Amino acid sequence: MAFPARTSVPAVLLGALALFGSATAAASPTVDSLDPTVAPGGNFDLGVWELQLPIGSPGSPTTIRSSDLVGADGYTNPAYFWTDKNDGSMTFWDPEKGVTTPNSNYARSELREMNRDGSAADWSLSGTHRLSAELRVVSVTKNVCVGQIHLGSGGSSTKPLIELYYHSNGDVVLGTENSPDGGQTTHYLTNVPMGQHWTYTLAVENDQIKVTVNGHTTTYPIQGGFYDYRQYFKAGDYNQSASDSTSNGAKVKFYSLTVSHG
Incomplete structure (x- = not known):
């Protein structure tokens, strides 16, 4: 499946586009239409996301609700988001x-999919579900996860279904x-030089x-055990390395999401 054609969408229209219970995609702006102020x-339509930050108390990172993220005066953090x-x-x-x-050794500044009503997204593997983005990775020490389909309700597992990684060598x-x-089994997809724009779905x-x-599309089977679980998307900056450094890390820039x- 090719990445959808880029069309300009005024930011004021984003909040009017429904997602939950609909086959309609939440619209995303183009690079040229992004307002830096x-x-x-x-x-971005952040009414279908909440944000997890690498701050808070041990084992309990700070989470920013969808309702606090939306709008031109929504949440921002000069260090992390x-x-x-x-x-x-x-x-x-x-x-x-x-x-x-509690289930990871790595910190993250990452969005977690939500429903419009503020409840956690938790969808069945039946049907069609897509997460698409345009982005650049401008710094990373080892590798960073920039997109996930993660297991939701249905059992005790805290694993993802898939994770998309960008490595420091561009892989x-x-x-x-x-x-x-x-x-986890890894599959090399392509190489994108550091700092270059690229797209994924x-x-x-x-x-x-x-x-x-x-x-370029590649296809993979879904193993039987995953059908017991529902799913949700994640996107952002989930750094895959840990140390005592607060200056080393990953910076990821999104231009559409x-x-x-359906």
Whole structure:
């Protein structure tokens, strides 16, 4: 599946586009239409996301609700989540030392998919589900996860279904989980030089995983054990390295972000 054509969408229209219970994609702006003077919620439809930050108390990172993210005056954080004043991108920074969830050794500045009513997204593997983005990775120490389909309700597993990684040498690599119990198989997809724009789509369609990077699609089977679980998307900056450094880390800049279900 090719990345959808880029069309200009005024930021004021974003909040009017429904997602939950609809086959319509949440619209996303183009690079040229991004306003560098507003919070990320003024350029991107953040009404279907909440934000996790690498701060808070041990084992309990700070979470910013969807209702606080939306709009031109929505939440922004000069250290971890902000609008770049030069290009309008939604920018994430994640240091190697930060607060993590109980099930991870790595901190993150990352969006988690939500429904319009503020409840957690938790969708079945049946149907068609897509997460699409245009982005740049401008710094990373080892590698960073920039998109996920993650297991939701249905069991005790805290694993992802898939994770999309960008490595410091420019390699874009997909990780597919072997089972809900763990174990991941990696698949090299392409190489994108550091700082260069690229696009991805993570999709579940016709009982298959479809991953498209810069217009090239690869398909993977869904193992039987995953059908017991529902799913949700994640996107942003989930750094895959940890140390005592608060200056080393990953910076990821998003220029579009679209979710659709049908």
